[in-house]
Amino acid sequence: MLKHLMFEFLCIVALTMQLVHAQSQSGFISIDCGVSEKSGYTDKLTGINYTSDASFIKTGVSKNISPEYNDNTLEQQFLNVRSFPEGMKNCYTLKLAPGNIKFLIRARFMYGNYDGLGKVPSFDLILEADVWDSVQMEDTSTIVTKEIIHIPKKSYVYVCLGNTGSGTPFISALELRPVSNSTYQTQSGSLLLSWRWDVGATDNGTFRYRDDPFDRIWTPYNRNNWVAISNSQPVDSTADIYRPPSTVMRTAVIPANRSSSLQFSWEHSDTTSRFYAYFHFAEVQENLGNQTREQAINLNGRTWWKPDVYEYLYPITISSTAPIGVDKIEFSIIKTGNSTLPPMLNAFEVYAVKEFPQLLTDQEDAMFQFLFFIYAYVQLLVNAVTKIKSMYGVNKSWQGDPCVPKDYLWQGLNCSYDDYSPPRIISLNLSSSGISGEISPYISSLALIQSLDLSNNNLIGPLPEFLSQLPFLTVL
Numbered sequence: 001m002l003k004h005l006m007f008e009f010l011c012i013v014a015l016t017m018q019l020v021h022a023q024s025q026s027g028f029i030s031i032d033c034g035v036s037e038k039s040g041y042t043d044k045l046t047g048i049n050y051t052s053d054a055s056f057i058k059t060g061v062s063k064n065i066s067p068e069y070n071d072n073t074l075e076q077q078f079l080n081v082r083s084f085p086e087g088m089k090n091c092y093t094l095k096l097a098p099g100n101i102k103f104l105i106r107a108r109f110m111y112g113n114y115d116g117l118g119k120v121p122s123f124d125l126i127l128e129a130d131v132w133d134s135v136q137m138e139d140t141s142t143i144v145t146k147e148i149i150h151i152p153k154k155s156y157v158y159v160c161l162g163n164t165g166s167g168t169p170f171i172s173a174l175e176l177r178p179v180s181n182s183t184y185q186t187q188s189g190s191l192l193l194s195w196r197w198d199v200g201a202t203d204n205g206t207f208r209y210r211d212d213p214f215d216r217i218w219t220p221y222n223r224n225n226w227v228a229i230s231n232s233q234p235v236d237s238t239a240d241i242y243r244p245p246s247t248v249m250r251t252a253v254i255p256a257n258r259s260s261s262l263q264f265s266w267e268h269s270d271t272t273s274r275f276y277a278y279f280h281f282a283e284v285q286e287n288l289g290n291q292t293r294e295q296a297i298n299l300n301g302r303t304w305w306k307p308d309v310y311e312y313l314y315p316i317t318i319s320s321t322a323p324i325g326v327d328k329i330e331f332s333i334i335k336t337g338n339s340t341l342p343p344m345l346n347a348f349e350v351y352a353v354k355e356f357p358q359l360l361t362d363q364e365d366a367m368f369q370f371l372f373f374i375y376a377y378v379q380l381l382v383n384a385v386t387k388i389k390s391m392y393g394v395n396k397s398w399q400g401d402p403c404v405p406k407d408y409l410w411q412g413l414n415c416s417y418d419d420y421s422p423p424r425i426i427s428l429n430l431s432s433s434g435i436s437g438e439i440s441p442y443i444s445s446l447a448l449i450q451s452l453d454l455s456n457n458n459l460i461g462p463l464p465e466f467l468s469q470l471p472f473l474t475v476l
């Protein structure tokens with residue numbers, strides 16, 4: 001039976017969700033949300049092939065941003081959005097290319113007054129079974145980018161927009177990139193990007209793919225009390241598993257006061273916040289001669305990384321093996337006593353730890369969604385076309401995981417939750433859903449169901465035998 005269900009599950013994934021996408025940019029999924037179905041394109045700046053989201057999501061409406069926001073520098077992905085006036089939770093289902101474990105997932109938003117209301121909404125971004133982050137925009141032209149490095153629990157991930165009652169959720173672009181499993185390791189949890197800086201950049205622009213094989217976006221960052229140094233030779237980025245781009249690594253900074261240090265500090269009010277920092281170094285000054293550059297990293301005045309000498313045009317990434325959990329964080333890159341040259345830094349990343357504690361709904365129960373779709377699909381073939389609408393009416397809130405996040409439970413369902421096992425579906429209310437025909441045998445896959453309401457539909461035929469085999473079913 002399970003094998004049979006599994007086969008149908010796979011068929012339905014291939015047939016109706018069209019999840020299987022050939023992505024020649026080695027596992028990349030690049031979605032320009034809201035562009036029309038057949039209008040994929042190759043981005044002029046990055047060479048990344050973007051596809052329409054039509055085959056990743058069935059709900060929402062596509063809209064153009066208001067023309068005055070389209071100056072010639074705006075990236076093409078922001079010209080359209082998909083907006084979700086209906087439903088609490090609307091989900092993209094991304095099928096992961098096999099052979100990868102860890103992914104960078106990036107969602108991007110620019111309001112651009114697409115709805116003519118002139119008022120930016122705020123809403124939740126949901127990843128799998130938990131809220132990933134809250135999306136808040138400063139103004140109508142701000143680009144908000146949310147990025148996470150995450151190990152998905154299944155072979156697909158749900159990225160959903162949750163309506164919090166503060167305006168209509170929308171999305172401009174959704175991107176997924178495989179990254180090496182041996183990079184960005186944590187003791188637990190995923191990594192939310194705080195900053196990714198290309199320090200000492202001589203250009204105003206960001207660098208990403210193809211300079212960066214993982215398509216991280218590096219933002220230029222400089223300070224008045226820093227001096228940029230650079231080298232025109234390429235840096236061998238394959239030397240470091242983090243593969244920092246050559247274009248980012250060949251520029252660096254030193255302090256303007258050659259005897260002082262390079263400092264960064266930040267404070268955070270949430271005492272549970274924990275961070276991981278990644279420093280990327282490569283010597284860019286040729287022929288040091290009798291001079292030496294030896295530097296160490298201090299965290300809040302104590303040695304965090306021992307003195308090191310970095311090789312010419314040969315990158316190395318230094319990162320913490322444990323999360324940093326103090327309220328006020330101050331990093332200083334200092335030169336050691338026998339260093340004749342000031343300390344130097346090429347690039348810097350900081351991530352906050354984000355736990356995803358919630359388990360996804362029990363696999364068999366979650367499969368029910370797909371089985372129900374098969375049933376609905378077969379029903380559609382035998383029923384008149386006018387039934388499509390009512391079928392759709394039942395299903396449109398059924399996106400992403402059925403039971404979690406708890407605030408975004410599917411309409412008509414109730415689930416049981418405990419801390420140790422996946423949530424299970426315990427009741428299903430399909431009353432007045434315009435369903436006709438026989439009772440779906442797929443309901444029998446909900447092994448723990450206690451209550452099933454099928455009233456006010458056009459169901460025919462005898463009460464199926466399998467209902468009596470559901471051990472906990474008490475209300476029908």
Ligand SMILES: *[C@@H]1O[C@H](CO)[C@@H](O)[C@H](O)[C@H]1NC(C)=O
Binds near residue numbers: 023024025042049
């Ligand atoms: C991107 O799309 C173009 C045009 O469809 C195609 O020729 C090219 O091979 C694609 N490149 C990648 C890396 O998928």
Ligand SMILES: *[C@@H]1O[C@H](CO)[C@@H](O)[C@H](O)[C@H]1NC(C)=O
Binds near residue numbers: 185186
């Ligand atoms: C991926 O890395 C984690 C450590 O972060 C390790 O526990 C896991 O076994 C790795 N997976 C594979 C398939 O190498």
Ligand SMILES: *[C@@H]1O[C@H](CO)[C@@H](O)[C@H](O)[C@H]1NC(C)=O
Binds near residue numbers: 202203204
């Ligand atoms: C960087 O931006 C500034 C101000 O916008 C501009 O004056 C300068 O020419 C830009 N530099 C480069 C290299 O594009």
Ligand SMILES: *[C@@H]1O[C@H](CO)[C@@H](O)[C@H](O)[C@H]1NC(C)=O
Binds near residue numbers: 257261
């Ligand atoms: C440079 O830094 C050193 C050490 O921090 C300090 O003693 C000195 O006064 C600074 N010089 C200037 C010109 O600011």
Ligand SMILES: *[C@@H]1O[C@H](CO)[C@@H](O)[C@H](O)[C@H]1NC(C)=O
Binds near residue numbers: 289291340
């Ligand atoms: C390094 O060598 C130069 C000559 O090449 C010399 O003038 C200088 O004093 C030397 N510096 C040190 C710190 O030895």
Ligand SMILES: *[C@@H]1O[C@H](CO)[C@@H](O)[C@H](O)[C@H]1NC(C)=O
Binds near residue numbers: 292293294309338
């Ligand atoms: C700096 O001095 C320490 C000990 O005083 C020594 O171990 C280290 O190798 C020296 N570094 C350089 C670059 O000479």
